[in-house]
Amino acid sequence: MRSRANPLLRTLAAGAAVLASLALAQPAPLRALAEQRGLLIGAAVGGALYDPLEPEYAQILAREFNLVVAENAMKWASLSNERGQYGFAGADALVRFARQHGQRVRGHTLIWHEQLPAWVRNGAFSREAMLAVMQEHIQAVAGHFRGQVAYWDVVNEAVSDRGGLRETPFLRAVGPDYLEHAFRFARAADPQAKLFYNDYGADGINTKSDEIYALLKALKAKGVPIDGVGFQAHLDSTFSPRQARMRENLQRFADLGLEVHITELDVLLRGAGTREERLEAQARVYAEVLEACRAVARCTAVTLWGFTDAYSWRAAAEPLIFDALYRPKPAYHALLRALGGTP
Ligand code: XIL
Numbered sequence: 001m002r003s004r005a006n007p008l009l010r011t012l013a014a015g016a017a018v019l020a021s022l023a024l025a026q027p028a029p030l031r032a033l034a035e036q037r038g039l040l041i042g043a044a045v046g047g048a049l050y051d052p053l054e055p056e057y058a059q060i061l062a063r064e065f066n067l068v069v070a071e072n073a074m075k076w077a078s079l080s081n082e083r084g085q086y087g088f089a090g091a092d093a094l095v096r097f098a099r100q101h102g103q104r105v106r107g108h109t110l111i112w113h114e115q116l117p118a119w120v121r122n123g124a125f126s127r128e129a130m131l132a133v134m135q136e137h138i139q140a141v142a143g144h145f146r147g148q149v150a151y152w153d154v155v156n157e158a159v160s161d162r163g164g165l166r167e168t169p170f171l172r173a174v175g176p177d178y179l180e181h182a183f184r185f186a187r188a189a190d191p192q193a194k195l196f197y198n199d200y201g202a203d204g205i206n207t208k209s210d211e212i213y214a215l216l217k218a219l220k221a222k223g224v225p226i227d228g229v230g231f232q233a234h235l236d237s238t239f240s241p242r243q244a245r246m247r248e249n250l251q252r253f254a255d256l257g258l259e260v261h262i263t264e265l266d267v268l269l270r271g272a273g274t275r276e277e278r279l280e281a282q283a284r285v286y287a288e289v290l291e292a293c294r295a296v297a298r299c300t301a302v303t304l305w306g307f308t309d310a311y312s313w314r315a316a317a318e319p320l321i322f323d324a325l326y327r328p329k330p331a332y333h334a335l336l337r338a339l340g341g342t343p
Contacts (some may be wrong), residue, residue: 030332031066032341039294040104041335042067044264045094046311056326060307061243061283062101067301069106069263070094071313075115079141083119086140095148106263106303107149109198110138111182112156113168121169130173135185142189151261151301155179155228158303159212161201179215180224185332187225197264198230203289204244217256228259233289234305236268236317237281241288247295254298260295264305266312266319267331283334286321290338 034041043065048057061068072078073090080086098105111134125133142152160181170178179197181200186195197216200210212229219226231250240246251262267285269278293299306312310324318324321332336342 011157022286027336027341030064030335030339030341033336033341035066037294037339038341039299040067040301040303041065041339042069042104042106042301043307044071044108044303044305045073045097046306048311049094049097051110054310057308057311058097060322060326061097062103064307065103067104067106067303068094068098069108069303071306072080074107074141074145075109075112076137077115077117078142079215080137081117081119084136084140086144088144091145094336095145099148104150106301107142107145107193108263109153110141110172110186111154111158111178113170114157114164115289116169118214120126123169125169125173127174129172131181134174134182138182138185139189142186142193146190147192149190149193149221151194151196152186152190152253153227154195154226155182155264156198157200158197159202159208159215161197161208163207163211169249174251180219180222183219183224183226193223194227194259195266196228196230196259196261196263198228198232200232200264202235203231203233203235203249204241205249206244211254213256216253216258217324220256220258226258228261229253230261230263232263232305234264234265234266234314235285236270236319237278237285238271238287239267239285241285241292246289247292250292250299254296254324258298260293260296260299261301261303262289262299263303265289265302266305266314268314268317268319270317279330282319283330286331287334287338291316294338 030041045068050055136336158166165171183195254260267282269282290302293302306320308322308326309318309320312320321329323329
């Protein structure tokens with residue numbers, strides 16, 4: 001019998017069929033492809049996670065990524081202003097979100113010279129006093145998240161761009177062995193977490209990465225509990241991972257027995273040419289970084305420093321893979337292709 005169904009129902013049914021076919025045509029999200037390849041694909045998460053006006057933020061984060069890191073919420077100054085007083089609400093909410101969506105968590109960061117409470121930054125500490133301050137902080141934070149954070153950036157940016165260890169309150173008070181103490185405190189606070197050294201400007205082979213290589217090799221040789229190294233990869237669209245020999249660089253650290261992560265990837269839109277050309281160049285950099293990681297067996301995670309240009313610490317240069325209206329950019333499709341998906 002020919003349908004006499006009401007036209008509204010017929011329209012709805014036709015609409016549903018169109019939607020279903022669109023859903024089939026949707027490419028698999030990044031995390032599904034990454035999971036097939038045993039890779040973690042992560043994003044740093046900022047304040048918009050619970051903004052009711054921006055539901056896309058949480059939707060995309062849950063759909064595309066299987067790893068999250070707090071852009072700021074786990075930094076010392078975000079957790080504490082006063083010695084011994086910690087507020088974990090913001091960071092706990094992110095850990096909860098990750099659990100609900102089957103995502104791993106990177107912890108960032110325990111010992112860093114920036115975003116420190118004033119009393120740590122400006123205090124005059126003896127070696128013993130500063131070691132106690134570090135131990136208390138690491139115990140409080142890594143202890144709080146024990147079993148929930150898979151990877152900790154234990155020490156961030158300890159090597160100076162001019163060579164040598166960076167002048168920080170920790171180096172000043174303790175001396176160069178503050179690093180190994182930090183790793184030992186972290187191991188004691190959360191024996192299951194994998195402990196990372198993290199830095200920028202060391203993505204390819206250069207004098208800074210040479211220096212970090214020597215530093216980590218010495219730490220390993222001493223039996224310091226360090227499991228991995230993070231390369232931030234704050235790049236721009238004129239950067240060439242191939243020319244910089246990024247794969248080779250990752251491989252030499254892997255050969256020390258370290259797990260390798262790309263931890264803060266973003267790519268500023270820069271250089272000559274039309275906007276389309278710059279977007280393509282940006283996409284190429286994203287793809288090449290991901291390929292460099294995939295070529296190294298111990299490289300297990302690529303984390304982006306955000307995902308939408310609406311929220312980026314360098315938003316003016318549109319460095320991420322979704323635009324400010326949450327539309328995927330060429331860089332998103334390039335990552336899909338680099339993971340073996342179709343555009
Ligand atoms: C940045 C955040 O993105 C900003 O929101 C904040 O104001 C400053 O810190 N290297 C790191 C990150 O390890 O923690 C920094 O994050 C970016 C550079």
